Amino acid sequence: MGNENDRQLHVYFFPFMAHGHLIPAVDMAKLFASRGVKTTIVTTPLNAPLFSKTTRKHSSSSGRAEILTRTLDFPASRVGLPDGCENLDFISARNLGWGAVSKFFKASTHLQESFESLLEQDRPDCLVADMFFPWSAESAAKFGIPRLLFHGTSYFALSASAAVAAHEPQNRVSSDTEPFSLPGLPHEIRLTKRQLPPSAAQVAVVVGGGDVDFMSEFFRRVTETNSEGYGTVVNSFYELEPAYADHFRNALGRKAWHVGPVSLANADVEDKASRGKQAAIDQDECLEWLDSRERNAVVYACFGSGSNFGAEQLREIAVGMEASGQQFIWVVRGGQGDDSWLPEGFEERTKGRGMVIRGWAPQVLILEHAAVGAFVTHCGWNSTLEGITAGLPMVTWPVSAEQFYNEKLVTEVVRIGVGVGAEQAAVYGVTVESGKVERAVRRIMSTGDQEVEDMRRRAKGLGEMARKAVEEGGSSYNDLSSLIEELKLQRVASG
Numbered sequence: 238m239g240n241e242n243d244r245q246l247h248v249y250f251f252p253f254m255a256h257g258h259l260i261p262a263v264d265m266a267k268l269f270a271s272r273g274v275k276t277t278i279v280t281t282p283l284n285a286p287l288f289s290k291t292t293r294k295h296s297s298s299s300g301r302a303e304i305l306t307r308t309l310d311f312p313a314s315r316v317g318l319p320d321g322c323e324n325l326d327f328i329s330a331r332n333l334g335w336g337a338v339s340k341f342f343k344a345s346t347h348l349q350e351s352f353e354s355l356l357e358q359d360r361p362d363c364l365v366a367d368m369f370f371p372w373s374a375e376s377a378a379k380f381g382i383p384r385l386l387f388h389g390t391s392y393f394a395l396s397a398s399a400a401v402a403a404h405e406p407q408n409r410v411s412s413d414t415e416p417f418s419l420p421g422l423p424h425e426i427r428l429t430k431r432q433l434p435p436s437a438a439q440v441a442v443v444v445g446g447g448d449v450d451f452m453s454e455f456f457r458r459v460t461e462t463n464s465e466g467y468g469t470v471v472n473s474f475y476e477l478e479p480a481y482a483d484h485f486r487n488a489l490g491r492k493a494w495h496v497g498p499v500s501l502a503n504a505d506v507e508d509k510a511s512r513g514k515q516a517a518i519d520q521d522e523c524l525e526w527l528d529s530r531e532r533n534a535v536v537y538a539c540f541g542s543g544s545n546f547g548a549e550q551l552r553e554i555a556v557g558m559e560a561s562g563q564q565f566i567w568v569v570r571g572g573q574g575d576d577s578w579l580p581e582g583f584e585e586r587t588k589g590r591g592m593v594i595r596g597w598a599p600q601v602l603i604l605e606h607a608a609v610g611a612f613v614t615h616c617g618w619n620s621t622l623e624g625i626t627a628g629l630p631m632v633t634w635p636v637s638a639e640q641f642y643n644e645k646l647v648t649e650v651v652r653i654g655v656g657v658g659a660e661q662a663a664v665y666g667v668t669v670e671s672g673k674v675e676r677a678v679r680r681i682m683s684t685g686d687q688e689v690e691d692m693r694r695r696a697k698g699l700g701e702m703a704r705k706a707v708e709e710g711g712s713s714y715n716d717l718s719s720l721i722e723e724l725k726l727q728r729v730a731s732g
Contacts, residue, residue, distance in 0.1 A: 245273065245274070245275045245302065246273075246275065246362050246721060246725055247274070247276075247277070247359070247360075247361045247363075248266075248269055248274055248275070248276050248277070248361060248363045248364075248365060249277050249279060249355075249356070249359070249361040249363070249364045249365065250263075250276060250277065250279065250365045251278075251279045251280075251352070251364060251365065251366045251367060251373060252278070252367050252387070253325070253345070253367040253368075253369040253370065254280065254281060254284055254311070254323055254324045254345070255325035255542070256287075256324070256326050256542040256543075257389065257541065257543060257617060258389055259280070259284060259287060259288065259324075260619060261387075261389055261472050261499050261500075261619055262278070262365070262367070262387065263278060263288045263291070263292065264499035264500055264502045265387070265470070265472070265499045266278050266304055267304065267499075268496060268499055268502045268707075269302075269717070270302040270303070270304050271502070272717065272721060273302050274302055274721060275302050275303065275305070276302065276304050276305070277304075277307055277359065277361065278292070278304065278305070278306050279306075279307045279308075279352065279355060280307075280309070281308055281309055281310065281311040281323040282310065282311075282323070283311075283321060283324065284324055285306050285308055289306060292304040292306065307355050307359075309348050309351045309352060309355070311323040311344060311348070312344050312347045313344055315344065315347060316340040316341075316343045316344045317340055318337060318340050318341065318344060319331075322337070325338070325341055325543070326543065328341060329545045336448075339448050339451065339452050340448075342369070342451075342452065342455055343448070343451055343455075345369065346455070348370075349372045349373075349375075352373070352376060353376050353379065353380075356376060356377075356379075356380050356382065357380065360380065360382075361382060362382070362725075362727075362728045363383050363384075363385060363467075363724050364376075364377050364382050364383070364384045364385065365385045365470055366384055366385070366386060366387065366466075367387055367389075368386060368387065368389075368459055368463065369459060371458040371459045371461070371462040372458075374465045374466055377466065383467035383724065383727055384465075384466040384467055385467055385468055385469065385470045386462075386465075386466050386468070386469045386470070387470050387472075388463075388469065388471075389472065389618055389619070390472075390618040390639050390642075391471070391473050391478060391481070391618055391621075391622075391642075391643060391646060392471055392473055392478050392481035392482045392484070392485045392493070392495070393478050393481045393642060393643070393645070393646040393650065394618070394642040394643055394646070395469070395471070395481075395491075396422060396481050396485050396489065397419055397422065397426065397645075398434070398639065398642070399485075399489055400419040400420055400421050400422055401419065401433060403420075404419075404421070406418060406419060407430050407433060410429075413429060413430040413431045413661075414429050414430075414431065414660070415429065415430075416428065416429055417429070421488070422484065423480035423481065423484055424480070424650055426645050428641060428645070429660070429661075431661035431662060432635070432641035432660070432661065432662070433641070434637075434638050434639050434642075435637075435662075467492065468491070468492030468493055468494065469491060469492065469493040470493070470494055470496060470720070471493055471495045471496070471497065472495075472496065472497035472498065472499050472618065472619075472622060473495045473497050473498075473622065474498060474702065474706035474707070474711075474712055474713045475495055475706065475712035475713070475716075476699070476703075476706060476712060477625065477651065477699060477703070478646065478650070478651075480650075494716045494717065494719065495712070495716050496707075496713050496717045496720070497622060497703075497706075497707070497713055498622050498625070498626045498703050498706070498707065498713075500601055500619075500622070501626065501703070501704065501707045502707075503601065518594050518596075518598065518599075520599050523566075523594075523598070523599065523602070523603065524602065524606065526592060527566075527603070527606045527608040528608070530564060530608035531608065532607050532608060532610075533607070533608070533609070533611075534564050534608055534610060535563075535564045535565060535606075535608045535609050535610060536561075536564070536565045536566075536609075536610065536611045536613060536632075536678055536681070537565070537566045537568075537603050537604060537609050537611070537612050537613070538554070538558065538565060538566070538567045538612075538613035538614075538632075539567075539568035539570075539600060539612075539613070539615075539620065540568075540570070540614070540615040540634065540636060541614075541615045541617040541619075541620055542570060542597075543637075544570070544615050544617075544637070544663070545570070548577065548578035549578070550663070550669070551569065551579075552579070552580060553669065553671040553674065554567070554669075555579055555580050555583050555671075556580055556671035556674075556675075557670075557671035557672065557673070557674025557675040557678065558587075558591070558674060558675075559583060559586065559587055560672075560675040561678040561679050561682075563678055563679070564590045564591065565591045565592070565678075566591075566592045566594065566598070566603060567591065567592070567593050567594070568593075568596075568597075568598045568600075569593060569594070569595050569596075570595075570596060570597070601623055601627075604623055604624060604629060609627070610629070610630075610682055611629055611630050611631065611632065611678075611681040611682055612627070612629045612630075612631045612632070613631070613632040613634060613677075613681075614632070614634065615634055615635060615636045615640055616633050616635040616636075616640035616641070616644045616647065617640060617643075618639075618643055621646075621647060625653070625696070625703060626700055626703040626704070628696050628698075628699065628700025628701065629696055630653050630654055630655075630681055630692040630696045631647055631654035631655075631681070631696075632654065632655055632657050632681050633647050633648055633654045633655070633656050633657065633659075634656075634657040634669065635659055635662075636659070636662065636663040636668075637662050637663060641659075641662075644656060644659075651699065652692060652695060653692045653695050653696040653699065655677055655680055655689075656677070658673040658677070
């Protein structure tokens with residue numbers, strides 16, 4: 238028994254093929270490897286190069302376990318997608334439409350057989366599987382492997398989702414805009430129907446592309462398997478949301494371990510700059526521009542890898558950002574085509590005080606720079622936690638999914654941000670006018686507003702706590718230690 242317990246633990250990571258899912262999973266694999274755990278990341282051939290350089294470098298560092306990569310061929314052509322369409326972001330970048338999203342999810346279900354072949358060959362001790370692989374519950378059970386679920390969001394959002402699923406408070410209001418409370422949570426949280434993540438049926442209708450039945454069944458299965466398996470691994474830290482970590486584990490009875498912020502697995506400039514895709518701007522050029530600015534003088538605006546605003550909304554952002562009078566870096570992503578949405582003369586008028594990055598940006602590097610004083614974010618959990626880790630106050634602009642939940646955590650629970658005024662998901666069209674953008678940006682960058690100064694102080698404190706959490710003896714460090722030891726004991730017990 239002793240020899241079995243001493244054998245190196247082997248954990249499989251299986252992230253969904255989208256940047257918002259791949260990036261934190263790779264960071265998490267680095268954390269496990271830094272603790273001596275053999276880790277394998279399973280992905281497709283065109284996604285593997287996105288992180289192969291950083292994992293090779295991590296593996297070669299002294300005292301760290303190797304990070305391996307195993308690939309599965311993605312059956313794009315089998316479902317009618319273009320060859321090479323192996324990442325969900327490819328669909329938005331090429332404007333392939335909602336129907337292509339449906340096909341992408343369908344293609345992902347065809348990975349099960351080849352994935353199970355890998356499990357049979359390698360027999361890992363644990364599988365950390367993305368929520369969008371609901372069939373992985375069946376695969377893990379088939380081989381007797383503990384399956385940890387990775388949602389990629391906060392304890393708060395998980396708890397809020399559970400409250401909505403259990404109590405359905407949205408069904409007791411008379412309109413889409415009438416607020417209702419989420420029952421049973423540690424705080425009074427009020428939302429409207431238009432701010433909730435879409436139901437399985439709604440997703441099926443929007444994304445179905447002629448295959449509504451498949452999408453409806455797929456998301457029903459995602460929801461069903463959320464509470465199955467060995468437990469949940471969470472990219473968060475206890476000091477950020479203690480009431481919700483306790484609520485999720487105690488009141489809801491879910492086994493869970495917090496191991497974040499996982500972005501802190503990237504210690505040096507090169508690692509931070511190489512997360513995700515190739516940046517659309519030279520990191521040195523970007524850092525030199527920031528180096529020339531005063532401390533806390535720049536607002537950074539970015540809406541995530543999946544957000545794809547239309548031309549009208551982009552124009553409102555540009556007008557509002559210019560009118561704010563603040564120095565800024567604004568990242569515009571996705572398939573926007575030409576710059577016809579940009580107000581005439583915008584870049585000339587803001588030259589010297591503003592920078593527009595079209596494409597991918599080295600976000601963590603920018604957020605951590607002393608010149609950056611605030612973050613305008615879509616409230617995706619990766620970005621939200623990166624902003625918290627950098628100790629920054631935020632302007633919250635949720636766009637879709639569970640992002641309105643994350644906004645409530647930022648603005649009402651930890652109170653380090655101001656809402657821009659988004660009252661509904663972006664799928665409904667233009668959600669925020671330029672005047673709201675201007676007011677929110679001016680306010681978060683102001684120096685005479687005591688409420689904002691308090692936000693800045695709280696944000697700085699949370700940033701310090703985030704770093705301590707992953708250091709030896711910190712809350713996330715200790716939770717990861719507990720998880721590793723439990724998996725070792727589970728392996729011995731199962732024979």
